[in-house]
Each structure stands twice: as C-alpha cells, then as structure tokens.
Amino acid sequence: MLGEKHLxxxxxxxxxxxxxxxxxQNSDFCASAKRYHQLDHKIRGLELNKVPTTDEHFSALKMERAVLKDRIYHxxxxxxx
Structure with a gap:
C-alpha cells in the first residue's frame, strides 16, 4: 500500500x-532505528508526493529499509x- 507507515x-x-x-541504551541500535525511520519517511514522501525518481533509486531505498528491518529484528x- 502506498504511503503506509512502517514504524x-x-x-x-x-x-x-x-x-x-x-x-x-545501545548506540548501534539507535543509529539503525534512526536510519530506518529516515528511509521510511523518504519512501513515504516519494510515494505520496509523486516525486520523480528512478526505479533503481526507489528500489535501493526500499532494499536498504528491508535490510535494516531484518538487522533490527535479529x-x-x-x-x-
């Protein structure tokens, strides 16, 4: 779903x-969580505002968010x- 928050x-x-x-309490976790939030905000902004971007750029952002989500889960x- 476009524009969905992934908090x-x-x-x-x-x-x-x-x-x-x-x-x-964990600076590495905090940094990962902040980067995840930044990526989610940027992805949502691109989706909702229909900002022109390449498919490669958009996919790279989503992939980075997925990798961070996996790291955070572990x-x-x-x-x-």
Whole structure:
C-alpha cells in the first residue's frame, strides 16, 4: 500500500518496550532505528508526493529499509533469548 507507515513499533508491536530501551541504551541500535525511520519517511514522501525518481533509486531505498528491518529484528530477538 502506498504511503503506509512502517514504524518499528507497528512492525514489531510485541517488542515496543525493548525498542525504546535499546534506543536509549545501545548506540548501534539507535543509529539503525534512526536510519530506518529516515528511509521510511523518504519512501513515504516519494510515494505520496509523486516525486520523480528512478526505479533503481526507489528500489535501493526500499532494499536498504528491508535490510535494516531484518538487522533490527535479529537484534531484538537476540535480546529476548
């Protein structure tokens, strides 16, 4: 769906408290979460405002967001046992 928000708290609702904790206590996690948010914001802006961009650029942004989401998920899982 175009323009859909992919907030980490919506993507991983059962980890909301852990996400908040790791953002404040783990600088690497915090940096990944910030970059994920930036990418999501940029992707949504391109979709909703119909900003001209190449398919390659748009796909690269989405791929980077997916890679970060996977990394974030593995970090969350590693902190829950």
């Amino acid at each position: 980490l708290s919506h993507e991983f609702p059962k980890y909301s408290a852990l996400i908040d904790t790791l953002k404040s 970090t969350l899982k590693s902190h829950t046992g």
